[in-house]
Amino acid sequence: xxxxxxxxxxxxxxxxxxxxxxxxxxxxxxxxxxxxxxxxxxxxxxxxxxxxxxxxxxxxxxxxxxxxxxxxxxxxxxxxxxxxxxxxxxxxxxxxxxxxxxxxxxxxxxxxxxxxxxxxxxxxxxxxxxxxxxxxxxxxxxxxxxxxxxxxxxxxxxxxxxxxxxxxxxxxxxxxxxxxxxxxxxxxxxxxxxxxxxxxxxxxxxxxxxxxxxxxxxxxxxxxxxxxxxxxxxxxxxxxxxxxxxxxxxxxxxxxxxxxxxxxxxxxxxxxxxxxxxxxxxxxxxxxxxxxxxxxxxxxxxxxxxxxxxxxxxxxxxxxxxxxxxxxxxxxxxxxxxxxxxxxxxxxxxxxxxxxxxxxxxxxxxxxxxxxxxxxxxxxxxxxxxxxxxxxxxxxxxxxxxxxxxxxxxxxxxxxxxxxxxxxxxxxxxxxxxxxxxxxxxxxxxxxxxxxxxxxxxxxxxxxxxxxxxxxxxxxxxxxxxxxxxxxxxxxxxxxxxxxxxxxxxxxxxxxxxxx
Numbered sequence: 001x002x003x004x005x006x007x008x009x010x011x012x013x014x015x016x017x018x019x020x021x022x023x024x025x026x027x028x029x030x031x032x033x034x035x036x037x038x039x040x041x042x043x044x045x046x047x048x049x050x051x052x053x054x055x056x057x058x059x060x061x062x063x064x065x066x067x068x069x070x071x072x073x074x075x076x077x078x079x080x081x082x083x084x085x086x087x088x089x090x091x092x093x094x095x096x097x098x099x100x101x102x103x104x105x106x107x108x109x110x111x112x113x114x115x116x117x118x119x120x121x122x123x124x125x126x127x128x129x130x131x132x133x134x135x136x137x138x139x140x141x142x143x144x145x146x147x148x149x150x151x152x153x154x155x156x157x158x159x160x161x162x163x164x165x166x167x168x169x170x171x172x173x174x175x176x177x178x179x180x181x182x183x184x185x186x187x188x189x190x191x192x193x194x195x196x197x198x199x200x201x202x203x204x205x206x207x208x209x210x211x212x213x214x215x216x217x218x219x220x221x222x223x224x225x226x227x228x229x230x231x232x233x234x235x236x237x238x239x240x241x242x243x244x245x246x247x248x249x250x251x252x253x254x255x256x257x258x259x260x261x262x263x264x265x266x267x268x269x270x271x272x273x274x275x276x277x278x279x280x281x282x283x284x285x286x287x288x289x290x291x292x293x294x295x296x297x298x299x300x301x302x303x304x305x306x307x308x309x310x311x312x313x314x315x316x317x318x319x320x321x322x323x324x325x326x327x328x329x330x331x332x333x334x335x336x337x338x339x340x341x342x343x344x345x346x347x348x349x350x351x352x353x354x355x356x357x358x359x360x361x362x363x364x365x366x367x368x369x370x371x372x373x374x375x376x377x378x379x380x381x382x383x384x385x386x387x388x389x390x391x392x393x394x395x396x397x398x399x400x401x402x403x404x405x406x407x408x409x410x411x412x413x414x415x416x417x418x419x420x421x422x423x424x425x426x427x428x429x430x431x432x433x434x435x436x437x438x439x440x441x442x443x444x445x446x447x448x449x450x451x452x453x454x455x456x457x458x459x460x461x462x463x464x465x466x467x468x469x470x471x472x473x474x475x476x477x478x479x480x481x482x483x484x485x486x487x488x489x490x491x492x493x494x495x496x497x498x499x500x501x502x503x504x505x506x507x508x509x510x511x512x513x514x515x516x
Contacts, residue, residue: 039066076423082441082455083425085236085266085296089446094349098301098342106145106341109330115341118348119145125351127308129272130264130281130290141282142315143308144333145294145344149265150189151335152291152307156261157193159289159309160228162316163259173224181221182230183213185237185430187265190230199227205432211238211385215246219254228259228288233280234267237430237440238386239393241267241280248284259288259314266393268292268306269299273360274367274390288314294347297363297393299354299445304343362445366394369452370443374398376456380463385438394443399436407471410437415481416462422455 039045044063049071078088090098101115109116123143128134132141146152161178168175179200182190194201202221204213218229229251231244244262251258262280264271269292271278281287287310294304309315321332354362367390374384374396381404386397400406400413414426429436441455466474 039063077421079446079451080421081423082447083423085293085442085444086302087295087299088444090299090301090346090350091353094346094353097349098346101342101345102340104341106339106344107332107337112341115345119344122344122347122351123306123308126268126292126306130268130308131283132308132310133282139311139313141308141310142312143306145347146291146305146307146334147336147339148295148303148305149187149263149291149293150192150305152305153189153261153263153265154193154196154335155307155333156289156291157190157197157199157227159315159319160259160261161197161199162319163314164225164227166316177225178227179223179225180227180230181218183218183232183235183242183430184432185211185213185235186230186232186263187236190263200225202226203431206430208429208433208436211235211429211433212240212242213247215243215250218247219250219256222251222256222258226258228261231260231262231280232267233262233264233271234393236266237427237438238397239266239395240387241271241275241278241392244280244287245284248286251286258286260284260286262287262290264290265293265305266296269294269297269359270363270366270393273356273363282310294343298347299350299359299362300343300346302343304347363394364390366443366445366447369447369449370394370396372449373441373443373452373456376452377459380456380460386440395440396443397438397440399438406466408466408469408474410439412466412474412478413459413462414439415478416465417458420458420461422458424455 039062042060042063044059044067049067078084081088104112104115106112106115106119122145127141127143133139134141144155146155157180160180164178165175177200178198179202180194181202181204184203184205191201193199204217204221206212212235213231222229229247231242231247233241233244235242244260247260250256251260264280268290271280281290289307289309291305291307292298294300294306295302298304298306315333319333322330370386371388374386374388377396377398378384381401382398383401384396384398386392386395399410410426414424417424424439424441426437426439428434429438443452469477
């Protein structure tokens with residue numbers, strides 16, 4: 001998901017001074033005799049970095065590299081970013097393979113046929129991991145790589161909508177008002193898919209003691225215009241697995257012809273290894289398509305995703321384009337066309353390097369670390385909102401105990417942790433439970449037990465510091481951070497034309513989306 005940036009006007013692009021009153025001061029440009037061959041002795045080090053207009057002349061490559069690298073040091077440390085599910089560690093050999101593939105355009109099958117074959121291998125492995133039917137050549141599963149789960153979900157929604165439309169047309173019925181049923185805790189790409197493809201959203205809302213979809217309520221929302229139900233294996237808020245089996249069984253019991261798409265963006269590489277007995281995939285007859293993010297617990301750098309369909313029946317033929325591109329015939333179903341091959345190759349490396357045993361070992365370790373962190377946070381007085389013992393993603397969602405009458409909230413704790421370099425997000429729960437504030441730590445592959453202990457110490461220190469401060473001091477400090485934080489200044493990039501929209505869950509309910 002990429003933010004929309006407003007291009008500043010010429011007047012706005014004129015750089016003002018960092019310190020007020022310095023606008024009119026002029027400094028001499030360095031002379032030829034004063035310029036050296038070193039980066040910081042060059043004239044470029046004494047100039048502003050270009051921001052809005054491409055410079056007229058070039059600069060030496062080593063200078064460009066160093067100045068950009070210096071600029072990027074202001075970013076946070078990815079390993080301390082506990083907000084994101086996205087992979088932050090890969091082995092050196094994987095990085096080398098991916099770097100060697102950077103010049104390859106993945107879509108050029110004629111020039112890079114083995115890269116295309118590697119994608120096919122990944123699709124086959126993932127489909128089998130999800131128990132796709134493999135007994136018939138006519139009903140075999142199919143799938144494709146995507147830029148991420150957002151594109152995969154778009155393709156899943158598009159195929160469900162077109163299949164529903166074809167059925168309605170064949171029956172001579174109206175096909176102008178499709179709807180889709182989902183949990184209000186869905187990631188924003190589901191809202192985008194529904195809006196972009198003109199599908200009405202029907203939500204099963206969370207409550208203050210239930211943070212996932214209600215299966216019975218979801219099925220009751222289904223009518224003749226429903227293209228499908230979205231069920232999530234690992235919600236972004238609390239990491240909980242939604243009860244796909246109960247939704248499936250209710251549809252079967254009531255003889256309702258409605259497919260299920262499983263959003264396994266986060267849990268698709270966790271559940272098969274930690275809770276292999278849990279039925280959520282193609283073992284259930286109503287599940288027709290599944291998406292997963294390779295760049296989350298698939299252990300690949302961003303961005304790669306995958307989507308798999310049970311059989312050709314659920315991917316309408318008219319959505320697939322047979323094209324001849326650069327000399328080779330190929331079938332294409334994608335919103336994207338040209339893209340790099342590196343992430344697909346990285347996924348294949350991880351799958352054959354680790355195998356099922358390797359993935360199982362990593363996911364079990366992450367689950368143990370998450371349980372260890374949850375136990376420590378509970379001891380510190382927090383209420384744990386996420387599942388433990390492998391019943392959800394390896395993350396810990398937690399909140400302050402309201403009975404203890406704290407004069408600060410979860411956002412204040414998050415601000416103090418940020419001062420130590422940790423990015424631990426605080427946010428409000430999904431609509432209809434938005435009064436609940438919570439924090440979340442995502443346990444990734446590089447979050448070791450030792451690093452977990454350091455985090456616990458820093459959380460304890462943050463609590464001790466906040467407890468020693470009065471409410472007015474905390475409020476003033478919070479307002480100061482909101483006013484002067486780097487993330488706050490970036491809001492200037494949002495064009496005023498797009499502010500105040502009322503069509504999204506955020507616009508309607510003030511929903512805050514958990515980082516994914």
